[in-house]
Amino acid sequence: MNPARLVILASTAFLAAGLIAAGWFAARLFVDRHDNALIAALVSGHDLATSPQDPAELTFARLHFLTVRDRLDEAQPLLNRLAADPDRRLAVAALYDMANARLRLAIDHLGSNRIDPAVPLVRLAKEGYRRALVIEPGFWDAKYNLDIAMRLVRDFPQLDVEGEEMPPEAAKKLWTDLPGIPRGLP
Structure with missing residues (x-):
C-alpha cells in the first residue's frame, strides 16, 4: 500500500473519530443543560x-x-x-x-x-x-x-413480655421514650 494512501486513510479515520466524539459531546452538553435547567427550576420553587x-x-x-x-x-x-x-x-x-x-x-x-x-x-x-x-x-x-x-x-431496651402481664415492679423501671426537651443549663 502506498504511503500517501495510508496517510489519507489514517487522517480520514481520525477525522471521523473526531466528528463522532464532537457529536457525542454536543449531545451530552444538551442533556446536561436540560437537566441543569430542570434543577434550577426546582431550586427556584417550581414543582x-x-x-x-x-x-x-x-x-x-x-x-x-x-x-x-x-x-x-x-x-x-x-x-x-x-x-x-x-x-x-x-x-x-x-x-x-x-x-x-x-x-x-x-x-x-x-x-x-x-x-x-x-x-x-x-x-x-x-x-x-x-x-x-x-x-x-x-x-x-x-x-x-x-x-x-x-x-x-x-x-432504651424494651422488656419482651409476650402473652404475660408485666409485673408491677418492672413497670416502674421502664423509662419514657421522650424525656423532654432540655432547657437552659443543667
Missing part, C-alpha cells in the same frame, strides 16, 4: 415531576424540594432510589437531607407539645443518620445531628 430514568442529581433536587416543603411521603420513594444508587455521595446527601427534614418536623411537633407524632419522626431521623454514617463514617454533621436526635428520644 416538577421526575422519573426513574432521570439522573440521580435531578432526583436529589426533587427530593430536596419535597423535604423542604415537608412532603416526606412523596420524597420517600426518591430517597429509596437514591440510597440504592451506586453514587455514594448522593446517597449520603439524600439520607441526611431526609433525616434533617424529619428531625425538623419532630422539633416543630415538640414545640407545640405534640409528643405522639414526634417520637416516630425522631426514630426515623436517627435511622437515616445511621444509614448515612454506615456509608460515610466520617460525616461529622450526621454524627452531630444523630447526637441531638438521640437526646430527644433515647433508645
Whole structure:
C-alpha cells in the first residue's frame, strides 16, 4: 500500500473519530443543560415531576424540594432510589437531607407539645443518620445531628413480655421514650 494512501486513510479515520466524539459531546452538553435547567427550576420553587430514568442529581433536587416543603411521603420513594444508587455521595446527601427534614418536623411537633407524632419522626431521623454514617463514617454533621436526635428520644431496651402481664415492679423501671426537651443549663 502506498504511503500517501495510508496517510489519507489514517487522517480520514481520525477525522471521523473526531466528528463522532464532537457529536457525542454536543449531545451530552444538551442533556446536561436540560437537566441543569430542570434543577434550577426546582431550586427556584417550581414543582416538577421526575422519573426513574432521570439522573440521580435531578432526583436529589426533587427530593430536596419535597423535604423542604415537608412532603416526606412523596420524597420517600426518591430517597429509596437514591440510597440504592451506586453514587455514594448522593446517597449520603439524600439520607441526611431526609433525616434533617424529619428531625425538623419532630422539633416543630415538640414545640407545640405534640409528643405522639414526634417520637416516630425522631426514630426515623436517627435511622437515616445511621444509614448515612454506615456509608460515610466520617460525616461529622450526621454524627452531630444523630447526637441531638438521640437526646430527644433515647433508645432504651424494651422488656419482651409476650402473652404475660408485666409485673408491677418492672413497670416502674421502664423509662419514657421522650424525656423532654432540655432547657437552659443543667
